[in-house]
Amino acid sequence: MKERVIATNITKSFHSTKALDDVSFTVNEGELFGFIGPDGAGKSTLFRILTTVMNADSGDALVDGFHLKDEIAIRSRVGYMPGKFSLYPDLSVQENLEFFAKVFGTTVQENYSIIKEIYVQLEPFKDRRSGKLSGGMKQKLALCCALIHKPRVLFLDEPTTGVDPVSRVEFWEMLSRLKQSGLTILVSTPYMDEASRCDRVALIQKGKILDIDPPGVITKKFPLHVIAVKSENMPKLRKDILKVEDAESVYGFGEFLHITMKKENSSTEKIETLLKQQGHQHTEVKIIEAGIEDCFMHLMEHNKN
Amino acid sequence: MKLTGENIIEVENLVKRFGSFTAVDNISFQVKKGEVFGFLGANGAGKTTAIKMLIGLWSPTAGKANVAGFNLFTEANQIRKNIGYMAQRFSLYEDLTVIENIQFYGGIYGLRKNILKERAEELISELGMESFRKELIKNIPLGWKQKLALSVAMIHKPKIVFLDEPTSGVDPITRRQFWDLIYNAAEKGTTVFVTTHYMDESEYCDRVSIMVDGRIEALDTPTQLKKQFNAVSMDEVFLRLARPTQKQVL
Numbered sequence: 001m002k003e004r005v006i007a008t009n010i011t012k013s014f015h016s017t018k019a020l021d022d023v024s025f026t027v028n029e030g031e032l033f034g035f036i037g038p039d040g041a042g043k044s045t046l047f048r049i050l051t052t053v054m055n056a057d058s059g060d061a062l063v064d065g066f067h068l069k070d071e072i073a074i075r076s077r078v079g080y081m082p083g084k085f086s087l088y089p090d091l092s093v094q095e096n097l098e099f100f101a102k103v104f105g106t107t108v109q110e111n112y113s114i115i116k117e118i119y120v121q122l123e124p125f126k127d128r129r130s131g132k133l134s135g136g137m138k139q140k141l142a143l144c145c146a147l148i149h150k151p152r153v154l155f156l157d158e159p160t161t162g163v164d165p166v167s168r169v170e171f172w173e174m175l176s177r178l179k180q181s182g183l184t185i186l187v188s189t190p191y192m193d194e195a196s197r198c199d200r201v202a203l204i205q206k207g208k209i210l211d212i213d214p215p216g217v218i219t220k221k222f223p224l225h226v227i228a229v230k231s232e233n234m235p236k237l238r239k240d241i242l243k244v245e246d247a248e249s250v251y252g253f254g255e256f257l258h259i260t261m262k263k264e265n266s267s268t269e270k271i272e273t274l275l276k277q278q279g280h281q282h283t284e285v286k287i288i289e290a291g292i293e294d295c296f297m298h299l300m301e302h303n304k305n
Numbered sequence: 306m307k308l309t310g311e312n313i314i315e316v317e318n319l320v321k322r323f324g325s326f327t328a329v330d331n332i333s334f335q336v337k338k339g340e341v342f343g344f345l346g347a348n349g350a351g352k353t354t355a356i357k358m359l360i361g362l363w364s365p366t367a368g369k370a371n372v373a374g375f376n377l378f379t380e381a382n383q384i385r386k387n388i389g390y391m392a393q394r395f396s397l398y399e400d401l402t403v404i405e406n407i408q409f410y411g412g413i414y415g416l417r418k419n420i421l422k423e424r425a426e427e428l429i430s431e432l433g434m435e436s437f438r439k440e441l442i443k444n445i446p447l448g449w450k451q452k453l454a455l456s457v458a459m460i461h462k463p464k465i466v467f468l469d470e471p472t473s474g475v476d477p478i479t480r481r482q483f484w485d486l487i488y489n490a491a492e493k494g495t496t497v498f499v500t501t502h503y504m505d506e507s508e509y510c511d512r513v514s515i516m517v518d519g520r521i522e523a524l525d526t527p528t529q530l531k532k533q534f535n536a537v538s539m540d541e542v543f544l545r546l547a548r549p550t551q552k553q554v555l
Binding site for chain 1: 346347348349350369393415444447470473475476477478479481484488502503504505508509527528538539543546
């Protein structure tokens with residue numbers, strides 16, 4: 001497999017804050033690679049460094065075969081969609097697209113096939129100023145502008161943040177189709193549930209990568225049992241569940257509480273007995289497979305200094 | 306669940322039009338005192354417009370509404386004094402210290418100097434933030450910032466607090482801690498009106514409304530909604546409701 005991005009020991013500080021702390025990873029050709037982590041994890045800083053918008057304090061990367069100091073070579077090979085809307089609000093949809101094509105020495109016609117599927121939805125509004133588009137449409141236009149010079153590696157910084165669940169699903173479907181054309185895509189998101197859409201993910205928190213693997217492997221590696229518990233009286237359950245011995249953590253997950261326990265200590269019977277003693281009705285207690293969010297919280301807790 | 310008791314928000318056939326576009330199309334609902342009310346919808350469904358009306362910023366085109374005991378059409382100023390509002394993420398000033406932020410917001414909410422001083426001390430000790438008091442906001446951890454932002458939005462002891470996507474982009478542990486704060490506020494009788502894009506969080510609300518294209522298409526407890534739509538999760542309920550009507554409109 002050919003590597004499209006190889007990052008080695010990238011470190012970056014802002015004043016006393018370490019935004020990135022010795023970050024290393026590789027992304028393969030044609031891979032959809034996700035950086036999953038909350039605000040302030042270092043995702044945007046990492047993307048800025050890899051697209052040569054910002055310099056690292058130390059460390060280096062090869063992006064499509066070029067070192068970070070080869071700014072011009074890298075810039076023509078990558079597409080970058082920043083988290084914040086960064087198109088020209090006073091230019092029309094079409095003008096924005098033509099501008100980005102021209103800057104990269106190409107034309108919209110030449111590479112139209114790449115953006116066609118996305119752009120057809122924008123075409124009816126091609127004369128509208130981009131600042132007047134809805135959030136979803138702005139995002140589609142920004143994606144077109146990042147693709148129009150036919151990049152080999154695409155960087156998408158939090159494309160789905162603040163976007164409703166329906167539009168998020170649609171955006172990921174769009175990415176899966178783009179990936180099929182062989183494009184290498186690096187995407188960042190704070191939504192843990194989006195991990196399953198990626199070939200591989202890096203879980204990132206406070207400038208450090210906690211783990212890198214396919215999402216299914218990360219969840220398989222989870223060292224504890226996750227026991228999902230629900231009752232008719234959830235507020236009381238939250239208090240009662242603290243009496244469970246050997247629980248490593250208790251967190252709310254929608255209508256369930258997730259209790260993690262060491263595998264050798266875990267016992268659904270013990271919990272069922274406790275719930276009965278406490279008078280809970282309509283209860284459900286079951287061992288489930290860990291999700292990415294269970295894993296992320298576990299890794300967060302075990303990486304505290 | 307607090308589904309009995311007095312209504313703190315009463316909305317009847319509320320409409321907001323911008324020219325020929327109807328952003329909020331005849332919505333009606335009630336919120337009970339002390340309830341945690343989830344206000345969901347796709348982007349562009351009209352949530353923000355509805356909230357801006359309820360907090361007295363925008364005047365409705367038509368309808369009736371009573372918020373915190375005041376008429377939305379004639380007493381918007383009174384409403385603003387009786388509610389708290391925390392914008393998407395938090396609106397604290399990064400270059401002011403913890404205590405300066407508290408004093409600034411207390412002043413904006415019109416607290417008198419001596420009362421403000423008292424409230425500020427009370428708040429800092431409630432939050433256990435004594436060691437941070439003179440620290441700049443930009444230097445304190447995210448979880449603390451968020452606690453402070455919520456407390457500041459409630460410094461004038463409002464009857465209702467409106468939270469617009471308070472947990473967007475926050476790490477999973479801090480996100481859960483924030484919901485503990487929401488429960489605390491509700492337990493003390495403050496009504497919480499909250500929007501979120503995390504569907505697991507909608508399960509933590511007493512009742513949830515879902516807006517689609519300017520209308521409220523569903524409103525009930527999470528359990529009932531799942532029954533009604535024969536869905537296993539709120540995520541599924543949301544996708545089912547919002548997806549078929551998604552239009553490619555601007």
